[in-house]
Amino acid sequence: MNNGEIPTNALYGVLNMLRSTMLKISSERIAVIFDAKGKTFRNNIYPAYKANRPSMPENLRCQIKPLHNIIRAMGLPLISISGVEADDVIGTLATQACNIGIPVVISTIDKDMSQLVNENIFLINTKTNTIIDRKNVVRKFGIPPELIIDYLALVGDKIDNVPGVPGIGNKTARALLQKIGGLKKLFNHLDDIETLNFRGSKTIAEKLIKNKDSAMLSYELASIKLDVKIAETPESLIKTAPHKEDLLKLYKQLALKSWFNELIENKLDSKVISNKKVKTQTILLNNNTAHISTSKTTLEHNSNYQTILDKNAFLELLNQLKTADIFSFDMKADDLNYMISNPIGFSFSTEEGMAAYIPVAHDYLNSPKQLNSAWVLSQLKPILEDENQAKVGHNIKNHVNTLARYGVKLRGIKHDTMLASYVLNTADRHNIDSLAHRFLQYRCIPFTQIAGKKGKKQLTFNQVNLRCATQYAAERTDLILRLHKHILNKIERNEKLQNIYQNIEIPLILVLSRIECTGVLIDNTLLTTESDKIKIQLNELEQKTYAITKQKFNINSSKQLQMILFEKMGLPVLKKTPLGMPSTSEEVLQELALNYLLPQLVLKYRSLAKLKSTYTDKLPKMIHPKTGRIHTSYHQETTITGRLSSTDPNIQNIPVRNKQGRRIRQAFIAPHGYKILSIDYSQIELRIIAHLSGDKTLSDAFKQGKDIHTATAADMIGINIEQVSSKQRQHAKTVNFGLIYGMSAFGLSKQLHIPYKKAQEYINIYFERYSGVMKYMEEVCITAFDRGFVETVFKRRVYLPRMKSKNNICKKAVERMAINAPIQGTAADIIKKAMLLVDKWIQDAGCNRIKLLMQVHDELVFEIQESALDEMTYKIQQLMESATKLNVPLITKVGYGDNWDQAH
Numbered sequence: 001m002n003n004g005e006i007p008t009n010a011l012y013g014v015l016n017m018l019r020s021t022m023l024k025i026s027s028e029r030i031a032v033i034f035d036a037k038g039k040t041f042r043n044n045i046y047p048a049y050k051a052n053r054p055s056m057p058e059n060l061r062c063q064i065k066p067l068h069n070i071i072r073a074m075g076l077p078l079i080s081i082s083g084v085e086a087d088d089v090i091g092t093l094a095t096q097a098c099n100i101g102i103p104v105v106i107s108t109i110d111k112d113m114s115q116l117v118n119e120n121i122f123l124i125n126t127k128t129n130t131i132i133d134r135k136n137v138v139r140k141f142g143i144p145p146e147l148i149i150d151y152l153a154l155v156g157d158k159i160d161n162v163p164g165v166p167g168i169g170n171k172t173a174r175a176l177l178q179k180i181g182g183l184k185k186l187f188n189h190l191d192d193i194e195t196l197n198f199r200g201s202k203t204i205a206e207k208l209i210k211n212k213d214s215a216m217l218s219y220e221l222a223s224i225k226l227d228v229k230i231a232e233t234p235e236s237l238i239k240t241a242p243h244k245e246d247l248l249k250l251y252k253q254l255a256l257k258s259w260f261n262e263l264i265e266n267k268l269d270s271k272v273i274s275n276k277k278v279k280t281q282t283i284l285l286n287n288n289t290a291h292i293s294t295s296k297t298t299l300e301h302n303s304n305y306q307t308i309l310d311k312n313a314f315l316e317l318l319n320q321l322k323t324a325d326i327f328s329f330d331m332k333a334d335d336l337n338y339m340i341s342n343p344i345g346f347s348f349s350t351e352e353g354m355a356a357y358i359p360v361a362h363d364y365l366n367s368p369k370q371l372n373s374a375w376v377l378s379q380l381k382p383i384l385e386d387e388n389q390a391k392v393g394h395n396i397k398n399h400v401n402t403l404a405r406y407g408v409k410l411r412g413i414k415h416d417t418m419l420a421s422y423v424l425n426t427a428d429r430h431n432i433d434s435l436a437h438r439f440l441q442y443r444c445i446p447f448t449q450i451a452g453k454k455g456k457k458q459l460t461f462n463q464v465n466l467r468c469a470t471q472y473a474a475e476r477t478d479l480i481l482r483l484h485k486h487i488l489n490k491i492e493r494n495e496k497l498q499n500i501y502q503n504i505e506i507p508l509i510l511v512l513s514r515i516e517c518t519g520v521l522i523d524n525t526l527l528t529t530e531s532d533k534i535k536i537q538l539n540e541l542e543q544k545t546y547a548i549t550k551q552k553f554n555i556n557s558s559k560q561l562q563m564i565l566f567e568k569m570g571l572p573v574l575k576k577t578p579l580g581m582p583s584t585s586e587e588v589l590q591e592l593a594l595n596y597l598l599p600q601l602v603l604k605y606r607s608l609a610k611l612k613s614t615y616t617d618k619l620p621k622m623i624h625p626k627t628g629r630i631h632t633s634y635h636q637e638t639t640i641t642g643r644l645s646s647t648d649p650n651i652q653n654i655p656v657r658n659k660q661g662r663r664i665r666q667a668f669i670a671p672h673g674y675k676i677l678s679i680d681y682s683q684i685e686l687r688i689i690a691h692l693s694g695d696k697t698l699s700d701a702f703k704q705g706k707d708i709h710t711a712t713a714a715d716m717i718g719i720n721i722e723q724v725s726s727k728q729r730q731h732a733k734t735v736n737f738g739l740i741y742g743m744s745a746f747g748l749s750k751q752l753h754i755p756y757k758k759a760q761e762y763i764n765i766y767f768e769r770y771s772g773v774m775k776y777m778e779e780v781c782i783t784a785f786d787r788g789f790v791e792t793v794f795k796r797r798v799y800l801p802r803m804k805s806k807n808n809i810c811k812k813a814v815e816r817m818a819i820n821a822p823i824q825g826t827a828a829d830i831i832k833k834a835m836l837l838v839d840k841w842i843q844d845a846g847c848n849r850i851k852l853l854m855q856v857h858d859e860l861v862f863e864i865q866e867s868a869l870d871e872m873t874y875k876i877q878q879l880m881e882s883a884t885k886l887n888v889p890l891i892t893k894v895g896y897g898d899n900w901d902q903a904h
Contacts, residue, residue, distance in 0.1 A: 153219035305474035338401035355474035496795030519629030531616035668900035680859035695772025742816025
């Protein structure tokens with residue numbers, strides 16, 4: 001036994017078999033499949049199905065959770081789908097793999113699985129490790145795989161309580177199927193049975209007639225389902241690197257000493273996750289049975305990659321680029337910050353399996369002479385700037401920005417594999433390594449392999465020797481070209497997704513690049529002053545906190561705060577962390593703050609400390625010495641809804657409702673003779689819900705230009721619109737926005753500080769008034785459950801892989817996401833389309849009197865010459881309001897001033 005007294009015999013057996021299988025058959029792709037808790041569709045067909053099986057003993061049940069944890073820590077995807085058995089999931093995935101040309105091997109001792117065997121699907125016995133093909137199935141059962149279900153329907157299965165046909169055993173069933181055929185033929189040729197002249201043949205027809213319903217029921221029960229709705233596909237079942245620290249912790253807890261020692265010494269990992277040139281597999285594990293599917297051989301690390309060190313070779317490559325229909329392009333730089341980065345090398349690929357790397361700044365000891373960077377750029381400039389020369393990159397916007405500082409305007413960007421992957425499934429990871437795994441079943445060379453482990457001793461790319469640098473850089477450029485062709489093929493199957501990719505995401509690259517390179521002017525003095533003020537406030541909050549607790553402690557330490565709040569002060573524990581400790585999350589503190597002063601002070605302290613560290617202290621350090629501006633980075637691929645995000649700095653999370661947040665916005669200023677102009681969509685998400693739901697009351701209110709919050713307040717309270725106070729309107733605003741985000745009565749009561757019963761009454765009145773909204777919410781959840789994704793108005797897909805979770809809290813959260821994602825996603829699509837329209841107008845006009853500075857949620861922020869303010873504001877409003885046509889009008893709000901706060 002281990003410290004927790006959890007038995008490990010069954011767990012050890014399953015893992016030992018899995019580890020053994022993985023060592024014997026090197027695998028690129030793998031999934032582990034378990035039966036879900038609860039009944040399946042077979043129980044609905046036949047309630048007595050598996051009724052004879054005893055319930056799982058507690059000493060086995062307690063091993064399931066740690067088994068799952070270890071499997072996940074091993075980097076193996078784990079699948080468990082309610083309503084079906086694991087065999088059905090395996091059958092579906094095996095069939096899908098077979099249909100796309102992937103040979104399949106199923107490792108099992110379950111005879112039922114023999115029904116899946118065909119020319120592309122095989123079995124392997126987990127005890128004897130013998131391969132079973134069609135011939136072996138016939139040798140073992142006396143019948144081919146396509147008659148196995150008929151065989152099981154006749155003989156039944158005592159273990160699973162499948163009735164079969166009484167009086168028909170193995171030999172009789174085999175003889176019937178050999179001589180006549182499956183059930184359908186048997187019932188069509190009952191008279192022929194007596195002529196077969198085997199023992200008991202004269203009574204077989206009578207038994208079949210009498211038990212026909214039982215035979216047909218048994219056939220249905222024995223048939224492995226091949227059309228289970230599964231979010232994963234055989235191509236997506238990619239094994240990731242083991243989480244070593246998690247495994248060590250689990251092995252130690254369960255006293256699995258030999259595995260713990262193996263992992264410490266890296267013996268097992270080096271074998272199991274070896275990246276040798278082997279065929280890739282997909283391993284599926286069903287409790288004690290492993291199922292393996294072998295795919296075609298993928299890329300190998302010996303492709304034709306070239307290091308270019310002389311002008312002749314470079315010019316030859318240049319000619320290849322000029323005649324290529326499309327080429328992939330990547331650039332290695334010395335910094336991730338595009339405003340200070342410099343090229344280290346360029347790589348290109350015009351053909352799969354071939355790529356070239358042109359080093360220009362590798363400076364390690366005894367590094368070979370390389371081509372001059374300025375000369376290389378001057379030669380590349382015409383082709384990089386050629387709009388008609390198609391190029392594909394991966395997160396190519398960073399290269400656009402860096403090259404712009406060198407006077408090269410990268411054009412002809414037709415594709416970006418990161419964005420293509422994002423359009424296919426926003427919930428996936430989109431780095432090259434992940435894409436290569438998912439789409440090509442290929443493991444990239446990790447950077448740590450050529451530069452050493454992360455940390456101070458890791459080499460920067462300019463220090464990497466050219467042989468390794470070429471292999472790494474050229475491989476990625478080669479993969480970009482391969483991935484482009486593979487992913488584009490998938491996108492082109494869906495016209496709507498193709499439209500989002502080609503007409504929104506790809507053209508947005510250059511728009512965002514212009515915004516980033518323009519930057520925003522910052523008042524450094526104001527921020528420094530504000531930082532000093534916040535420091536004083538933080539000191540005051542600390543003293544107030546210490547006065548209550550009677551001791552000093554680190555307010556930023558969750559561990560110390562736990563001790564103070566729950567042990568010393570005795571506040572109620574509302575929620576625990578996964579490790580069983582009292583939670584000090586913001587959500588918990590907000591609830592405690594309703595009744596206690598200490599969490600109120602902690603929340604205020606945390607908020608101010610975050611503003612100070614993230615903005616007032618940090619922004620002045622981020623001002624570029626040449627431009628005097630800060631330059632954020634926008635990301636198109638990080639949110640599941642399609643919204644843009646920003647980093648370094650994150651300008652989208654600056655608070656707008658508190659004093660300190662507004663002071664930070666005041667530091668975003670316009671230069672002399674210019675104004676900051678802010679234009680944002682008015683109540684866009686409510687307008688989108690009106691469009692999506694078709695609710696007449698809500699739609700009519702917008703069409704008639706009513707204030708929707710005031711109208712809602714009047715209905716909830718039962719008064720005339722003219723009588724609604726500002727506080728009542730604010731309450732209605734909370735209801736309007738809260739409910740489309742799935743806010744519960746409990747949440748609403750906390751938000752408005754009203755009794756739960758009153759909050760529920762507000763919700764009831766709301767959905768009575770806007771019944772179409774309620775209907776939409778119900779329908780979108782049903783659709784999301786059936787399809788696994790929801791769509792925006794423009795048909796951008798938002799996948800919700802945890803939609804079918806059995807965990808009630810998780811399921812509710814995903815349902816809220818299912819309701820909100822089409823709304824937020826549509827808003828994101830609209831603002832992107834607006835940016836494209838506005839940028840095109842600015843570029844076509846060649847106008848230098850206006851610059852697009854920022855995009856923040858539903859708002860566009862401009863720097864505009866004061867003399868052109870009225871004229872250009874009107875034009876931008878026209879463009880933004882025409883970005884799309886909903887069944888309610890799109891309306892924009894305008895503000896301007898010397899700084900962002902004044903304009904908002």
